[in-house]
Amino acid sequence: MAFIIRAQNVSFCYSEGESKSPPVLKDINLQFEKGEFIGIIGHNGSGKSTLAKHFNALLLPTKGNVYVKDMDTKDAKHLWDIRQTAGLVFQNPDNQIVAAIVEEDVAFGPENLGIPPEEIRKRVEYALKAVGMWEYKDFPPHMLSGGQKQRVAIAGIIAMKPECIVLDEPTAMLDPIGRREVISTIKKLNKEEGITVILITHFMEEVVDADRVIVMDDGKVVLDGTPKEVFKEVEVLKKIGLDVPQVTELAHQLRKEGIDIPSDILTIEEMVEFICR
Amino acid sequence: MFRNITIGQYVPGDSAIHKLDPRVKIIITFIFIIAIFFINKFSGYIFAMLYLWLVIRISKIPFSYVLKGLRPVIVILLLTVSLNMFFTPGGTVLYTLGPLKITSAGLKFAVFMGLRLIFLIIGTSLLTLTTSPISLTDGIEHILKPFSKIGVPAHELAMMMTIALRFIPTLIEEAEKIMKAQMARGADFESGNIVNRARGLVPLLVPLFISAFRRADELAIAMESRCYRGGHNRTRMKKLEVHTRDYAALFITGVIVVLIVWNRSWAW
Incomplete structure (x- = not known):
């Protein structure tokens, strides 16, 4: 299986030399397969956003290497190919929309790639339809809700036809409705368009049906596995200050009280099914 | 407090003037400004007025909107008119107010300058009234390219x-x-x-x-x-295209300019 992104022994410090800052990333080794839905969780300062910026060469590792489709991010001649392959969506939707009209903003990426106008039109239509914002193509961004703006930002990345989208806490500034819109859009893109998704978040519920969950703490990978494997480790997660999904927490409490219940229950449906059996 | 701030003064519409290519509109505005400075007698303003009236009628912009454009420059307008009125030498003295004299030449020149300014401002605000800031930006980029x-x-x-x-x-x-x-x-x-x-x-x-x-x-x-690396090698989704109506607009403007220049050699 081809790996879309590989991180090999990646360490990173924001400043080197005299005033050496403590490393933000410590010897990280990760490999992501094509088409996977990966969730990265960790509390503030765990290094997850710094890691995200390594995936499209906004930051370069101090030690080690990051490869995007076998292109080394340190190799300047691949820079634009890397950024086109791995698109990055940021936390604040307001600060990543460039143009004053939705469709022009979605066209911004393809325009930068030097794609012919007719092809850009097709891509804009495809991207806006994929995130369900086609009816809003002539709107100015400030007339949209937070969730809609974030979907426009995602469309702006999709229009560049990336193979992988890295989302850095895309729902942190949104209300619950906006959050639901964005998450279902991301899931749809992963399932229907086969785009690899790396979702960085601190909402556990958002990664419950991911293919793989990675937990970071203090610049290191603490846990790595399927959601069931990861959320089973309630004690470990609690120790580094993370919450588990409420249902999992409930199952954990019940187990402690001596009730025989599996520790890998993640959704309400699973819980209901188990209890009613 | 800030709600009523609008960007520019664009009045949305779908008239022929609105639909003109922004590049053409900017160029026409420049031609019009230069033509205004060629006018050397009052009769020349008749053509300019006719032209502006035609544009306003076609664009369906309410006349009051057009006049609103004059409001911010009213002080400059009054200052220009009065300075020219009082300090232009020559002609017969019509009225004396202390050390200030109004001469016939001064009065004529003042009205002349006033008209010139008013036409200038109406002409340019017609551009911003009928062109959205976005297409104006597109037009400027293409003209400067x-x-x-x-x-x-x-x-x-x-x-x-x-x-x-x-x-x-x-x-x-x-x-x-x-x-x-x-x-x-x-x-x-x-x-x-x-x-x-x-x-x-x-x-x-x-x-x-x-x-x-x-x-x-x-x-x-x-x-x-998102791969932005300056203007180099960048394409645009929206292409600007010159249509028949753009040529027509250029032609009408050309006719007015010819009339204005020809008017210079008239007796009145």
Whole structure:
């Protein structure tokens, strides 16, 4: 299986030399397969956003290497190919929309790639339809809700036809409705368009049906596995200050009280099914 | 307080004037401005007036909107007219007010200058009334593009204008939010004299500036990760196309210019 992104022994410090800052990333080794839905969780300062910026060469590792489709991010001649392959969506939707009209903003990426106008039109239509914002193509961004703006930002990345989208806490500034819109859009893109998704978040519920969950703490990978494997480790997660999904927490409490219940229950449906059996 | 601020003075519509290619409209406006300076007698203004009247009628913009454009320059207008009126030598003295004299030549020249200014302003505001800021930016970028070889940063200018247009509403919203937050803590923006009011704006402007810089920083990173590398090798989704109506507009403007220039040699 081809790996879309590989991180090999990646360490990173924001400043080197005299005033050496403590490393933000410590010897990280990760490999992501094509088409996977990966969730990265960790509390503030765990290094997850710094890691995200390594995936499209906004930051370069101090030690080690990051490869995007076998292109080394340190190799300047691949820079634009890397950024086109791995698109990055940021936390604040307001600060990543460039143009004053939705469709022009979605066209911004393809325009930068030097794609012919007719092809850009097709891509804009495809991207806006994929995130369900086609009816809003002539709107100015400030007339949209937070969730809609974030979907426009995602469309702006999709229009560049990336193979992988890295989302850095895309729902942190949104209300619950906006959050639901964005998450279902991301899931749809992963399932229907086969785009690899790396979702960085601190909402556990958002990664419950991911293919793989990675937990970071203090610049290191603490846990790595399927959601069931990861959320089973309630004690470990609690120790580094993370919450588990409420249902999992409930199952954990019940187990402690001596009730025989599996520790890998993640959704309400699973819980209901188990209890009613 | 900020709600009623609109960007530019664009009046949306779908008239033939609205649909003209922005490049053509900008060029026509320039031709018109230059033509105005060729007028050397009152009869020449008849053609200019006819032309403007035609444009206003076709664009279906209410006349009051067009006149509104004159309001901000009324002081300059009055100043120009009165300076020319009192300080142009020659002609017969019509009226004396202390050391000031109004001469017939002065009066004529003053009215002349006044008309020239009014026509200039109406002509240019017709451009901004019928062209959205976005297509205006597109037009400017395309017109300046040939000059980028001699160092005119055409793409950069257009990009800056686009970003400004994009962020003005966002920053207005933010200013309102900060203002409410400061008012909740007892800041006073509405009373006192001008000096006090200006000082009252400090707790609004400082956070606004800091946030604007933070936004600029994040936007730059977001643009870079969307492969932005300046105007080099960049294509545009929207292509500007010159249609028949653009040629027609250029032709009519040309006729007016010829009439104005010809008018210079007339007796009256």
